[in-house]
Amino acid sequence: MLAAAAMLTLQIQGQDPDDILKRVERNMSSENRVFESTMTINGAHRSRTITSRTYAEGYTKSFTEYLSPAREQGTKMLKLGNQLWIYSPSTDRIIQISGHMLRQSVMGSDLSYEDMMDDRKLTELYTAALGGDEVIGGRKTWILDLTAKVSDVSYHSMKMWVDTERYVPLKEELFGSSGQLLKRTTFEEVEQIAGRWFPMKLTYKDVLKSGDGTEFTITSVQFNQKIPDYIFTKAALKQ
């Protein structure tokens, strides 16, 4: 038993945590992508589902159009760097989300607009260390402890459970400077798409908020597509 534990420790120690993080990023990030998704918000009393189509370029540019329900249909969101605009068809106006509005949740979900504003790679922000291993949903994972190496980072530390074979995170926990757990994300339905492993279902949970979290399911995804430049302009919001 002891020998098995020692073997495992050695095996873990043999892994470079920064290398694991890089391989995770290779799976999770792409030059650009186009995907359709459903977002199910499980509130304290009821659940609702919103579908959307998103165009994203790296971490800095994204354009989302909400397709349903009828109430949200036509609402569009544009993120360019650290700026975010929303177009609402009912008012036919574009508003910039900033200041206190960034702290509001996106469509009542567990994601705040602020959460969408992070646009840097994890390897640029965090120093990784191996913190152990665990089995999640029958998959063996390494636990990466990520600690911020730059000061201007949203979450001071993170814990990431990485699938040892497919190099995708299966769970993430985000912590504040004081060590307070703030957000938890679980990743499921990992599929191989265009030579990379990618989780098609994510569940976000703001642990400070009640409710069962927000499920985000990707119904279709295409990587490295040619996205026209006009998509990432304010003019596209009103089209």
Place this chain on the structure above:
Amino acid sequence: MKLAIKMAYRNLVGAGLRTWLNVIVLSFSFLVIIWMKGIITGWNHQAKVDMTNWEIGEGQYWQEGYDPHDPFTFTDSHAPVPEEFLGEIERGDMEPSLIAQGTIYPQGRLQSVMIRGIDPKQTIFMLPSYKLDTLVTGAIPSIIGSGMAKNLKVNVGDRVMVQWRDADGTFDASEIFITEIFTVSVPAVDQGQIYLSLDTLRSMLGLEGEATTLTYNNSEVTRPAVEGWVHKSKTELTSAVDELIKVKTAGTSILYIILITLAMLAIFDTQVLSIFRRQKEIGTYIALGYTRRQVVGLFTVEGTMYAVLAALLSAAYGLPFLAWQAKVGWTMPVDASEFGMAIAQTLYPVYSAGLVIGTVLIITTVTALVSYWPSRRIAKMNPTEALRGKIQ
């Protein structure tokens, strides 16, 4: 003139109920106008006193980027407290406040909130800041206004989670412990605000020695201009109240006009009727040597005397009422905290001599004009026909 007054008085008293109905209506107008103007003056006074006591002191310095109406400015609106003011702060004559944005999670709901850091030992504001010195385990002591407490559905002794971002943008969260709930009529101090100790907030944000606003309690002191800070006098800070009062005064003026018009309509009708019925009397006056102008004057004095009698009558029953109102105030039947402006639930009217004299003079002048207007007909009358009582 003395004779005209004497005759006018006798004629009015002789007219009995007709006179007293006019006087009562007019006296009611006097009372309502003075009371309403008193309420608005009282509101103006109360709003400024409350703002001084709870929010702005005798004036403030704002970090140059700070604009309370623009949330876009909040994140960067902080700077080290200028050395020029350190002495005043040390003496307790100036209070630095730090303002940050955050999110509060009452019963698991998510709500935006402004986090304000103030010195627990401060004496400039009436905030019960000493309660921030309460020793609490595992949570940050905090005070909030009653409107905010109602909104969050929390009571003294409750713990609520608060999340914020420090100066570098890093999230953190902690429980706050409600040590006191205060009642204030200034919404900017209550709605959407939570108060923590200044030192605690500085340490949470990593902004040691910094502030967003500096509030002083003595406007007589000459202070140097400080780079990076903008001075805001009390007049500037209360200008929104002045604007609001101006709008309210204009709004209530419509009611005054309606009240005065009703009273003047009654006086006008009485005058017309009086001139019509007293043609023989008018002819007699002229036959006795009165000039037409003197007869017009007599009738005008008679009409104006309604206002004088109304003023006396309203003084008789109105003074005790106004005095009682000034003492107990007028409690609004709807919840004033939801108005979004500095307005107390109970307003105490303030009556100045200028207000009373001005109102009496305006109403008396208008009454004189309204009395004079129908009396002009007398000047066109044929005295012989009038003496014979022939309708003209």
